[in-house]
Amino acid sequence: xxxxxxGSLGERIGRELDVALPEAGCTVAELRAxxxxxxxxxxxxxxGPSARACIDREIAxxxxxxxxxxxxAFIPPLSGG
Amino acid sequence: MGSHVRLExxxxxxxxxxxxxxxxxxxxxxxxxxxxxxxxxxxxxGAVTGLYLDSYPGMTEAxxxxxxxxxxxxxxxxxxHVVHRCGAVAPGEAIVFAAAAAxxxxxxxxxxxYLMDRLKTDAMLWKREDGIDGxxxxxxxxxxxxxxxxxxxxxxx
Numbered sequence: 106x107x108x109x110x111x112g113s114l115g116e117r118i119g120r121e122l123d124v125a126l127p128e129a130g131c132t133v134a135e136l137r138a139x140x141x142x143x144x145x146x147x148x149x150x151x152x153g154p155s156a157r158a159c160i161d162r163e164i165a166x167x168x169x170x171x172x173x174x175x176x177x178a179f180i181p182p183l184s185g186g
Numbered sequence: 187m188g189s190h191v192r193l194e195x196x197x198x199x200x201x202x203x204x205x206x207x208x209x210x211x212x213x214x215x216x217x218x219x220x221x222x223x224x225x226x227x228x229x230x231x232g233a234v235t236g237l238y239l240d241s242y243p244g245m246t247e248a249x250x251x252x253x254x255x256x257x258x259x260x261x262x263x264x265x266x267h268v269v270h271r272c273g274a275v276a277p278g279e280a281i282v283f284a285a286a287a288a289x290x291x292x293x294x295x296x297x298x299x300y301l302m303d304r305l306k307t308d309a310m311l312w313k314r315e316d317g318i319d320g321x322x323x324x325x326x327x328x329x330x331x332x333x334x335x336x337x338x339x340x341x342x343x
Contacts, residue, residue, distance in 0.1 A: 116323075
């Protein structure tokens with residue numbers, strides 16, 4: 106499934122990444138660990154507390170379940186204005 | 187009337203936004219507007235050649251709408267208007283326009299202040315400052331978080 110990245114994460118990783126997910130899904134924390142393993146150059150950004158996960162456009166906690174077909178994004182701290 | 191928000195990929199004209207906002211009002215007695223401009227220098231005085239605002243299509247607009255609706259619900263204002271740039275912004279260009287209209291001025295001042303504090307920390311946008319010595323992604327400062335906390339008593343994250 107496609108994972109989206111924004112801001113500094115998007116610059117480091119690219120806007121989209123295709124990742125295989127178990128059919129039963131996995132938690133946000135598990136997905137983070139998988140991504141960090143697949144992207145060692147971005148592991149620090151992905152596993153740090155400042156990168157938050159969004160599931161179907163809602164910010165999601167670490168224990169939330171990620172299922173195939175959902176829209177998943179990782180976002181760094183916001184800076185508008 | 188009500189709230190109007192827009193994520194703008196092209197140039198933003200504060201004059202046109204303000205004129206349009208005022209034209210749409212009915213019986214308000216006060217309008218307060220704020221314009222944020224891209225600074226030509228960074229926090230340490232280095233030259234900034236441009237800003238880049240990354241956005242999450244759909245979610246960014248929803249975050250702007252949520253902030254505008256919160257302002258409408260919180261203050262005695264009849265209309266709020268927010269336009270935020272995305273993409274490349276040159277120094278001196280407007281990045282954000284935020285305005286509030288109310289029967290009386292106090293609520294309009296407070297709502298505009300609130301809109302900007304929320305936009306700095308809660309708008310789904312990511313700002314990169316490009317300079318001659320490289321680029322850096324901006325994160326909300328302690329001052330930004332403190333400004334945001336004035337309205338809630340706690341930080342959003």
